[in-house]
Amino acid sequence: MISAVGRACVATEGELAVTDRAYGGNSEGPDDHLGARDDDTWDTEAEVTCPYCGEGVTIGLDPGGGPAQTYVEDCQVCCQPWRVHVTYDERGVARVWVDVA
Numbered sequence: 122m123i124s125a126v127g128r129a130c131v132a133t134e135g136e137l138a139v140t141d142r143a144y145g146g147n148s149e150g151p152d153d154h155l156g157a158r159d160d161d162t163w164d165t166e167a168e169v170t171c172p173y174c175g176e177g178v179t180i181g182l183d184p185g186g187g188p189a190q191t192y193v194e195d196c197q198v199c200c201q202p203w204r205v206h207v208t209y210d211e212r213g214v215a216r217v218w219v220d221v222a
């Protein structure tokens with residue numbers, strides 16, 4: 122009886138491990154596919170003018186963050202914090218502006 126319980130336990134663990142691995146593979150696939158699609162149609166970078174030092178700086182955008190985003194990012198030239206505003210139109214064209222945070 123004891124050995125039977127031990128066997129059942131091992132079998133269950135093995136099953137869980139396999140299920141876990143298959144699940145991880147499945148969830149990776151759709152994410153990859155969506156990511157590739159977003160890169161094709163949504164802008165992933167934009168040039169903005171720093172409100173502190175006046176330099177033109179190209180920043181990376183994350184379309185996965187949604188059609189309207191606001192976040193804080195430091196200027197790559199003078200390291201002052203910007204408040205970055207991003208909106209996407211229906212064609213995935215980004216409109217980006219920054220002001221002082």
Ligand SMILES: [Zn+2]
Pocket residue numbers: 171172173174175176196197198199200201
């Ligand atoms: Zn700056």
